[in-house]
Amino acid sequence: MILYPAIDLKDGQCVRLLHGEMDKATVFGDDPAAQAAKFQAAGCEWIHLVDLNGAFAGLPVNAAAVEAILARVTVPCQLGGGIRDMATIAMWLEKGLARVILGTVAVENPALVREAARAFPGRVAVGIDARGGRVATKGWAEETDVLVTDLARSFEDAGVAAIIYTDILRDGAMQGPNLAATEALARAVTIPVIASGGVSSLADLIALRDTGVIAGAISGRALYDGAIDLTAAIEELRRVPR
Template identity: 45%
Template sequence: MIVLPAIDIKNGKCVRLKQGLIDQETAYYDDPVFVAKMWEEKGAKYLHVVDLDGAFTGQQTNMDLVKNIVESIKIPVEIGGGIRTLETVEKYLESGVDRVILGTSAVENIDFVRDLCEKFPGKIAVSVDAKGDYVAIKGWVETSDTKVMPFCESLKNAGVKTIVYTDISRDGMLSGPNLEMLDLLNKSLGIDIIASGGVASIKNIEDLSNLGLYGAITGKALYEGTLTMEEINALSGKAR
């Protein structure tokens, strides 16, 4: 299982939000490019970048910054946050981003997802952000009437190979991931599942790895020091 350090960008800085709330923000670093280099040097194999400004406004104001991150490191980068048009997807992929993550646009238009998966096979992921049994949209501000499991099945049928599942109630809370739901998704769908939200310790990483998941995203735990890349690398070495 790969562990992806998260870099959440807001107003040009690396921040974390608690439960996705725009007014529950902690700024960690002024320079996200520095942070990307730091995680690579510490042994990260893949980075998860979120444009929070894009998620809340739908405007891609940090595209140049994301491009700078991609160009400054050798490991792959996935990007999400307010990506709602073909043009935006193309620009990110042309800039060297390895995988583009859709959110709200996938809930609102499954045909858009299908078209992108056909055009860019293996390059499109969808972030399924759950409030209970339902999918949240627009930077987690609104809850849709779409249920998580049927939605995930429709994504698989549309050609999506990777789903990022976040239990919003656990995000930024260091309370542990929703193992039961992640196990269900992994066994039911047979595609790559990335766990996000609540990862607090190496024990959480171990539990997720034991489920046979493709990946796990961690942000606050790394920035607060309750989890370290050294621990992750040691666990990865044991697994081999």
């Protein structure tokens, strides 16, 4: 299972939100590229990036910070937030992103997800953010009646590289991931599922890995707070599940 350290970008800074609320942001640094370099030095295989302002605005806002990160590190990076048309998808992939994450458009324009996945095989992921099993969009500001599993299954034949599943009520709260819901989703689809939201300890990571069906986990606050040692966690996750 791959551990993706997260860099959430708000106004050019590294932050973490509580429950996805923009007014509950904790700033962890004003040099995102330096933070990315630290994660790479610690041995990470990927870096997960989120343009928080972009998620609300519907277009890239923290592009300068993302480009600085891409110029600084060699490990693959994936980005979500404000990516809602083919031109933006193509632009980011041309700039060096390994993968784009489509969230809001996966609900509002699923045909775009399919078109992008065909055009850029292996480089398009779907971000599914949920409260109580139902999908939220537009930076988590709007809730829908769409069920997580139904949305995920609708992309089974689309060729998407991964599903990033975030339980909003766990995000940034350091209370552990929603293990049951994440495992259930991973068992319901053949697309690799990456867990996000609440991953706050090595024990959380081991529990996700030991399901045998979850492909990755994203963690942010726990890495910044020191609750998870990135190098030690990566080494542990390479072990065979007990």
